[in-house]
Amino acid sequence: MADDIGTVRASCLCGNIRYNIDLPRADYPLRAGFCHCNSCRHVSGTLCMTMVFPPKRFQPSAHLLNQMHSFQFSERCTQYSCTTCGSKMLERQGSHDLVDSQVTWGIMSGTLEKADGVFEVKYHCWIEDTLDGGFSDFFQPTKGDHPERWLRGEGQSEKSPLFWQSPTFLNAQPPPQDRLHAHCKCGGVSFYIARPSTQSALGKAPWPDVLIPFHSMAPKPQDGAWWLAAGGTKFLAGVCSCDSCRLACGVEWVEWAFVPVSDITLDADGRTSFSREFGKLKRYESSPGVRRYFCGGCAATIFWDGDERPDVIDVGVGLLDAAEGARAESWLQWRSQRISFREDAIPRAESLILAAENGMKQYGHKYQGIPFK
Missing domain, CATH: 2.170.150.70 (Metal Binding Protein, Guanine Nucleotide Exchange Factor; Chain A)
Incomplete structure (x- = not known):
């Protein structure tokens, strides 16, 4: 029946x-x-x-x-x-x-x-x-x-x-002046990220939802290099559960690292400047002024890019080959107290989002010393 x-x-x-x-x-x-x-x-x-x-x-x-x-x-x-x-x-x-x-x-x-x-x-x-x-x-x-x-x-x-x-993680001691290789599975997209420098703080970009909820009526802080963390030695990373990220990738959430384009090069020596057209990179405009990039070979999610912040681009964390582990913690500082656009996800997947929020706060308490609330 x-x-x-x-x-x-x-x-x-x-x-x-x-x-x-x-x-x-x-x-x-x-x-x-x-x-x-x-x-x-x-x-x-x-x-x-x-x-x-x-x-x-x-x-x-x-x-x-x-x-x-x-x-x-x-x-x-x-x-x-x-x-x-x-x-x-x-x-x-x-x-x-x-x-x-x-x-x-x-x-x-x-x-x-x-x-x-x-x-x-x-x-x-x-x-x-x-x-x-x-x-x-x-x-x-x-x-x-x-x-x-x-x-x-x-x-x-x-x-x-x-x-x-x-x-291996406990014994890893990454050299202080290296570059981080990022690539998709098929190798159709490959690039390198340099560690933050004084130049990394020069761009401008509006505050992201992972730090200040998009619909918040509270006054926003003055402009600053919010994409840098740990005293400017790491890039900020966070988890987004918005409907667009979920559907674009096919997974429940996407982990993004916020990286200035000035810190990205297309070769390990840092001689080939970043471009939004290279390798098998394909582009889809998911909304006016917003572009999502993926590999035309293996369909890996690569970048989120928006007109509102041309100096900073979101990089899919799963692409990173950090020696110390998948979370790339010598490179990234994780925003553990908020999942971006959780409001999109709650009506569809409340149990999953609550589990992720709980886990990230437990992580923040254990490794970042943030009181658990």
């Missing part, structure tokens, strides 16, 4: 790719997991891939798949994304010689119109690749069970405690 079927809609950011997931209501909530492996970080531009797994009988149509760009993520996995806005939509898991009934599909959770009641996060996997715990420490549910924390594949390795750190 039709009443026994639950329909969930999925869409990319631009709306060119849309489809329905029609499953018996008894199948919900679907199982979901967060993968923190190096490949997922670099193919998404975020700290983890958030994927939902429907029953095997779910099979997207050939017509739907043919509308999208495909990327061979690994020997067994092919990812599908929108060619216009870069939104990651689906992942086919299984070798090419398998028939459809033997293939498993993963749905990028950020493309779903609803999260609460539709899926539940059951596990983290490949935390070992992060060295520092990555986003797994930022996600701590306030109710119910915590997701299982697997160092490698789910059920194929030891579990890790909260705030796990690799011996």
Whole structure:
């Protein structure tokens, strides 16, 4: 009967790719997991891939798949994304010689119109690749069970405690005068970031929502180099959960580092100045004066760029190859007390946002000495 079927809609950011997931209501909530492996970080531009797994009988149509760009993520996995806005939509898991009934599909959770009641996060996997715990420490549910924390594949390795750190992370001593390599998985986009200098503070940019809520009526501070932290030695980083970021990437949230364009070069020696046109970089204007950049090869999220602040650009943190770990803590100071545009996310995914807010505040208390409220 039709009443026994639950329909969930999925869409990319631009709306060119849309489809329905029609499953018996008894199948919900679907199982979901967060993968923190190096490949997922670099193919998404975020700290983890958030994927939902429907029953095997779910099979997207050939017509739907043919509308999208495909990327061979690994020997067994092919990812599908929108060619216009870069939104990651689906992942086919299984070798090419398998028939459809033997293939498993993963749905990028950020493309779903609803999260609460539709899926539940059951596990983290490949935390070992992060060295520092990555986003797994930022996600701590306030109710119910915590997701299982697997160092490698789910059920194929030891579990890790909260705030796990690799011996490699504990012993890392990054040189003070190096450059940080950033790149997508396929290598179609690659660039370098220099450590902050006196020049880094020269630009101008309005205060971001992650520091001062966009809809706040409180008076804003005077202009300043808010993108610099820790006495000007690090760049500010934060988490955004706005609908546009979620749909553009296909994940629940996007972690951005705010970096002056003067600190970005296209080569390791710092001789080739930054340009907004290089490699396989593609651009989508998500709203007037706002551009989102992604890789035309693997569809990794690369930059957020806006006319209102031409001197500072947002860089997807998942692209970074920091020696000390995924959170790049010798380079970045994390804004742990607010998730940007949480107001967008609460109606759709309240339980996820509350878990992320709790985890980030716990992180801020443990590592930044901020009192937990």
